[in-house]
Amino acid sequence: MEPYLVISADCHAGLPTEQYRAYVDPDQRAAFDEMLDARAQAAAARVSNEFADRWVEEQAEGLSGAWDGQRRDKELDADGVCAEVIFPDADAVTGFTGAPFGAGIGSTGRLDPTLALAGARAHNRWLAELCAESPVRRVGAAIVPVLDDPAAAVQEVEWAVANGLRAVMIPAMWQPYPAYHDPRYDVFWAACAAAELPVHIHSGPADHDEYGQYIGIYLTEVRWWAARPLWFMIWSGVFERHPTLKLGITEAGCYWANDLLWHMDTRYVGAHTSKKMNRDGIAGHLSMKPSEYFDRNCFVGASNLEVMELERRYMIGVGNILWGNDFPHPEGTWPHTREWLRKLYHDIPIDETRRMLGLNAAEIYQFDVDALRARAEEIGPTPTELGQVDDAANEAAWQHAKERGRFWLQ
């Protein structure tokens, strides 16, 4: 049986932060050096954590794949992954490879806009070099701080296209700027749609000021804050105005997506609970149901799925789910992806597995599948290796869930 062509829709890369210096505009280098000092102080104050310390020690070689392209390919080969989509901030434990000025995943509207742009540009310049080494295998997501100046963001999109970056990442949280339903962002959506660059929210930011010292609150909410732009953009007609725009929510899981679609669709058609509202005010400006925009315009870069999430795939949409190994983060499946895949996919039908593990990503990011095929033949896990020994039985076992699908539409 043909091996899987596995694409990780959620990987990370970044230089050790101090090495970004050469990529930072000269007039921002003083600020850059100040930032390095502040980081060094923060690092000294860091509370030690056994799991994290062991991780950094044991994976030291592999972690250098964060910036070393050869090492990177070697790690991904070992994991059975033949192509990848690359986000910033490779080190999720100590943060020593963070994009300059906190311009990476953690960037929000609270960051100084000049520094946000300077940090984004420095990272994007380096990332373009990394991707140029291996354009068949690597899709880089440019950091685009869209909040303060959407016209400048359009220029970054143009720069990204000209330099071979084929996706963009925007801040998960827009506060204190207007929300993503605001028309100010339309020039940016239009530019991304025209360039066929999927826009991403990557999980990370949350309403930190509210949590005190309680990490549990952060963990409980963080995925909600990452997913939030979805319903802001769907309900406000962004995808009605930009029908080819693509939006991905990355590393926020997807267990919430089926209830979200159920909730939006039932309100859209006028559920009993919302009849007292004017339906025109809810849906008058939309030509499709929320789940139809989701299918056409959105996807989840769900990374390492939970069993429970796989069970819900017919409601979420098999075509909307993209797997990822989150290399080189410890919360992902690297360097044990093959074991994780076997554990989670052994009872999933093969054609669905092919889509979630790679073909969905290939389509969205326009990977050259023919060019990747040889490597997949060499390193890709086979269905047998994933324990998928009786595909007909697996198909049959899921038939009921498949027929039920989006039950609220029936």
Add this chain to the structure above:
Amino acid sequence: MEPYLVISADCHAGLPTEQYRAYVDPDQRAAFDEMLDARAQAAAARVSNEFADRWVEEQAEGLSGAWDGQRRDKELDADGVCAEVIFPDADAVTGFTGAPFGAGIGSTGRLDPTLALAGARAHNRWLAELCAESPVRRVGAAIVPVLDDPAAAVQEVEWAVANGLRAVMIPAMWQPYPAYHDPRYDVFWAACAAAELPVHIHSGPADHDEYGQYIGIYLTEVRWWAARPLWFMIWSGVFERHPTLKLGITEAGCYWANDLLWHMDTRYVGAHTSKKMNRDGIAGHLSMKPSEYFDRNCFVGASNLEVMELERRYMIGVGNILWGNDFPHPEGTWPHTREWLRKLYHDIPIDETRRMLGLNAAEIYQFDVDALRARAEEIGPTPTELGQVDDAANEAAWQHAKERGRFWLQ
């Protein structure tokens, strides 16, 4: 078969706003009159809505049960409901019975604290009279604006107890005050726990400033904002410090509760995705799993449940779910509760139905079940009327879901 003793854990009562004048402290009456003028102007500008207008016209008599106790009992009798828990703001369509100064369900930390307290007191005084008419049947929830002055809130709790009100409602949203994990609220939690008054969040407020004109965004988020205090209080140890405190989330459904419990429990025990965090920082101050606090200290006043929500009851906890008809709101089941119950509960085991429709509420609010029994015999729907004709078959059909229960704990 014994009829159901049905208790609505979500009803609303309120005077036509202008009639609250006599209950407002004399030194707030000038402000009260100003508020009435502003309300009249807003009412004149209201956009007409066919559903809402027809509702107000067709239900005019029944709606007077918002403030007329005799009419109220007549409506609830007809609905098969023999006791109730009463929240403010009886008219959810035009708002003409809103508590003074917007001190009711919509109250947040943005409201002027003096007016919030004045409005709460005026409503509470009237509500105490309404409940005193029929203390066996009516439990009133005092409005307690806890944010600005927790010590004053304790005094309101004492006033509530002295005047026969047996529950309290606090604002769903604390902003710009500290979140509900803050120690400043401990005196208030302690007072509620000591007085055995369940604390409620009632769904309504949300992050309105962010939504522009998009009602769909509001509908998608509003239940999340209502449920949010749950995880703030669980993770921060409020129930560790106040083991007898009860918290109810009312009219926010409960379809989100199973995933919330799964999410919190798996992070509590150290899920793969959160191992990089210090577990001590997550759970070091807690002696139980989040779902155990939920079972001991929390409940959902889920009102009219969806089929999907009933399907999830073994994960949420049959003992944690309280039904309500939301009288006299149009999004509830009144005046067709009997039909709704038949539609939704026909395949649910009888003993579980008894708990969700009444016995859970009886326990939490300490209703005198013996005193209610005669009325239940007279007006309560029977299992046969709900279509529960073969209880053994119903039990058997749910056996698998029951055994699966909270699968993440197994």
